[in-house]
Amino acid sequence: PVERALADLLAAYRRLLGRARLADAAQAFHAVAEALEAGRLTAPQLVVLDRLPALDPAMQRLAAALQVAGAQVHEIEPSSRRAEHRPPLAEAVQALAARRPSGSAAPPPVLVVRAASEARLVAAAARWARAVSADRTAGTCAIAIPDDPRWVEVCVETLERHEIPFALEASLPLVQAPPVRALLALLGAIESGLARTAVVDALASPYLAWTGGLDAALVDRLAREAGIARGEGASGWRARLEAYAMRLRSAIERARRGGDEVRVQRLARRARQLEALQAPLLAALERLERFAARLEAERDPATALRALSSLCDAFGLAREARAGTDPYELARDGSALDAVGEVVAQLERAFAATGRLPADFAAWVAALRGALAASRYRVLAHGGADSARRVRVLGLREARGLAFGALALLGLGPGALGAEPPPGGLLAPSAQQRLGVPDAAALEREAATQLAELLGAAAGPVLLGFVASPDLEPADGVPFEAAPEIAQLLEHLPAGRIPVVRAGPEGRGIEPPGPPTVWQRLVAIGRTPAALSPETFGALRAAGGPPPQRLAGALEAALWRAGHFGPALGPYEGQLGAVSRERLARALAERILSPSVIGRHLRCPFRAFVADHLGLAPAVDPEEDRIARTVGELVHRVLERFYGVERPPQPGEAAGVWLERVRPVLRAILAEECARLEASDDPFLRAELARVGRGLGGEPERGPLAAFLHAEAHRGSGFEVAAREQPFGFELPLPDGDARLRVRGVIDRIDRRPRDGAFVVYDYKTGRARPRRSDLLEGLDAQLPLYLLAAERLLGGRGRGGPLAAAWYHLGRPWEPEPLVAVLDPERADGPRLGAQRVDRRGLCSLDALVHAVPRALAHLVAALRAGRLHPGALDPERMGCRHCEARRVCRLDARRLEQARAADEQAV
Secondary structure, eight states: OHHHHHHHHHHHHHHHHHTTOHHHHHHHHHHHHHHHHTTOSOOOSEEEEEOOGGGHHHHHHHHHHHHHTTOEEEEEOGGGOGGGGSOOHHHHHHHHHTTSOTTOOSOOSEEEEEESSHHHHHHHHHHHHHHHHTSGGGOOEEEEEOSOHHHHHHHHHHHHHTTOOEEEEEEEEGGGSHHHHHHHHHHHHHHTTSOHHHHHHHHHOTTOOOTTOOOHHHHHHHHHHTTOOSOOHHHHHHHHHHHHHHHHHHHHHHHHHTTOHHHHHHHHHHHHHHHHHHHHHHHHHHHHHHHHHHHHHOOOHHHHHHHHHHHHHHTTOSGGGGTTSOHHHHHHHHHHHHHHHHHHHHHHHHHHHHOOOOSSHHHHHHHHHHHHHTOEEEEEEEEOSOGGGOEEEEETTTTTTOOBSEEEEOOOSTTTTSOOOOOTTSSOHHHHHHHTOOOHHHHHHHHHHHHHHHHTTBSSOEEEEEEOOGGGOOSTTOOTTOOHHHHHHHHHSOTTTSOEEEEOGGGOSEEOOOOOOGGGGSOOOOSSGGGOOHHHHHHHHHTTOOOGGGGHHHHHHHHHTOGGGOSSOOGGGTBOOHHHHHHHHHHHHHOOBOHHHHHHHHHOHHHHIIIIISOOOOOOOHHHHHHHHHHHHHHHHHHHHHHHHOOOOOTTOOHHHHHHHHHHHHHHHHHHHHHHSOOOOOHHHHHHHHHHHTTTTSOSSOOHHHHHHHHHHHHOOOOEEEEEEEEEEEEEEOTTSSOEEEEEEEEEEEEEOTTTOOEEEEEEEOSSOOOOTHHHHTTSOOHHHHHHHHHHHHHOOSSTTOEEEEEEEETTOTTSOSOEEEEEOTTTSBTTEETTEEOOOTTOEEHHHHHHHHHHHHHHHHHHHHTTBOOOOSSOHHHHTGGGOTTGGGOSHHHHHHHHHHHHHHHHO
16 A cells, blocks of 8 residues: 555656646745645655756745754655666567477467457457466466556456456546536536536536436437527527427418428427437536536635535435446446545645635636546456456556566557656757656656566566557567557567567457568658648558558547547547647638538537548549549539520420430430440449340330439429529528638539529439438438528529529439428428429428527527537437447447436336
């Protein structure tokens, strides 16, 4: 316990130096010296002072006070620090290599293993530990892991699955504990003024019990439809939800008068959902506001912090609220809650001693967040009954100074041994040197020394484990994104004496290393997501690197190590820090967005961030992608030329006569466009081109173009084609006043009705996917609404000649040739028809509703981007395309939904 306490003290001291908070340190030294001089503090027997030039006055006073009080004081001058005299890493490696018995058939005592994930690496270490533990004379077998909650979870699950007895004890950052993350999400919702995304994030946490069992996805959808975006407080939520309820009642009455029973039932179900959640949701939000007001008004620190405890109890963040969960999780969460209690008690004592309390709620949250970020909590777990062969699992830092029979060091990489340099930009190098703040070189030497000590802690076999994607592994045993001390270690490994192998899937077996790849001379991905730019990506692909989806593991590592994501939130929450947020805001102000990119942001902000801002486009088969793009562009060109020489069928013109007249014209245009394509012997492309033109020669089976002509002939629309492949660009003002969105795109087709000038916008779809009408009103698809706004600017306002309808034309589904009308102005339409086409009004969007819904959705999008909120969407995974998403390995959506489902199952049981 004494060694552990000293280690924690030294770690806190290093954090203090890394943050350059030397003024606080000097104040603390003066305070201790004053207490000693006044006799309020008993001096210990021995004190070791590490002298720093910047703290000399305070430390000299403290040393004098300690000596007067009878303590033995030993001062270390800067020139005689222990780090300068520690054994080099090369000596430790040579000692390891010398352990291998010459000519022995036994496994070597040192093994370097690389795996594509933490789970595979731990599984390989589990097999190694089982083999080592079989030798009863080998002594204690230990596995040392980084101080990261993910590693702890993977170790517990993997060792249990492999039935290996173990005892785990780890010290983890308190701010990463699941209950603490839930608490910070709750406080963040209050701090944001109850903004919709912040409230939904707090609702989604399985550690928070909201009255009435509120569902985060349902609240997000209804709040989005009600127009709730920015922080307007509980009163703003109440006003907008009540207004939305009134709109629903009016829409139900209109649908009932129109005889649309399906729409009546759908709207009535939405109204019942709103009524059920409105009261408990508003009650919870008002309780949060009352808590914030009480905290700001309270002047007694003990009473104020008791209010925080009562808030935790009210929202289920108590130990008793998690009863019935997994015993390990219950113990882990209990330890974290105990540590939170200690942090709160320390804050209370600090506020009472200074007599000063934070001025407002934001200052309270900042003080609490800072105290949590500087604290740690202990996690204990046990498995298996054979205590004699039990594997000990502990943190890399905690393994220093201990002795083991065999030792596995896992997760060796940047920052694993505390080698992350302090934040730059605060002090000049000369000022850092005067203050004694360690530079990057000193930290590297410290990490190398720590690694040497760890290597010397084992009397027997040693396993060194790295996480590196097998597709990105350079040759010669240098792991992907290696830390400097790790690269130095591998340089010292004797060639041919210590094998470097790769763990197979799930750790089953050890595979020999593959041949060198082009990545052996490639610079590792930087420690910030900004390094993953489109230019970098293009260079990597040009160099023969793997396709983008292979970078998922590397992206996960880079994002988790990014320093600007903040201590509590990371990429799994889609929350950016200040540096990335400013970069994103500048890009948003300068960039002109297409409707398809905007729709991707609305559907899933996190996927759009990974694809559009990090440059990780989805990797598809190059040939398949080329064929689909070629065919789509061909169809658009053919239809543009066709309506340049022909007209749609007019009233009174027989469909058969029109078809016989225009079919040869379209066939000739298609032949000319196909002839312009580059010569290709690709059989798949030839087959696709034949499918597109099938039926234009009179064949009974119709392809996309023949089905298009058949639909046009029998719709008898009475419209004229006013524009084809019409480009547009404009700035769209948004409801919040100063926000604008720059939009640019191309409208496939605009038809105009001669009698009154009303127009219809069409969007050709050459793929198989079928759009949803409901996505428009839910604010998840802005393509057709933006086309309507652009057409208004091109053809006239909303008076005579205004918009009538918008539709998707499904050319990729010949069996459904008619356009799917998604938007319709009922006052301009001819009853239930658009020309001769009967319109299915189930789920149809009215133009007035769309005019209100889309700007609100876009305003929410811009506000979220400016705030750096790029969380995964709240839709079901099928609608968001999670199964085919390139960012699914770094997305928390599946874990969150699994946690919700498990909580629901446990409640049902």
